[in-house]
Amino acid sequence: MPPEPLSLPLDLAPGLVDGDTFLSIMGALPTGVTVVTTLGPDGEPYGLTCSAACSVSKAPPLLLVCINRDSRVLKALLERGEFAVNVLRGGGESTSARFAAPVDDRFRDVRWEPGSAGGVPVMSADVVAHAECRVAAALDAGDHTIVIGAVVAGGPRPEVPSPLMYWRRSYARWPVEEDPRTAALTLAAEG
DSSP: OOOOOEEOOOOOOTTOOOHHHHHHHHHTSOEEOEEEEEEOTTSOEEEEEESOEEEEETTTTEEEEEEETTOHHHHHHHHHOEEEEEEEBTTOHHHHHHHHSOOSOTTTTOOEEEOTTTOOEEESSSEEEEEEEEEEEEEEETTEEEEEEEEEEEEEOTTSOOBEEEETTEEEEOOOOOOHHHHHHHHHHHO
């Protein structure tokens, strides 16, 4: 059974910036875009778009995601104790929008397969990498829960050139410069 979320004593309200100012500040920080997935009690897939994901530690391999405390996905994730972080590729805007929308069937027409380390949904399209995780800790912080996952499986997809980015409430693609060695091989093959 995964650990119960701890709570931070956040009696800091006096002197803090307002929520809109905070969102503007954080919107200036470019982030990758992920879809966090898990399975519900009946085996149904759950998922949501998450830009608050980052590495925590190399040894042991840990990452974190921050999820709204009212989220049904968070509840399923904590009950299951396992989740996957699917890092979206450039061009994955429609997948991001689907998993950010308040719809019931987010997985309709989405290709995924059960992960190797617990069966949680691993997306088979629109991703540059994925990490399958076991919940190591959870910490309530304000209106979100910070979930720390121990990475038990996953990997990059080197054939996918660039990730989807989010900056100032807009999508962007990471600029990829062509490797001159690859360009020369491509030109030689075409010539």
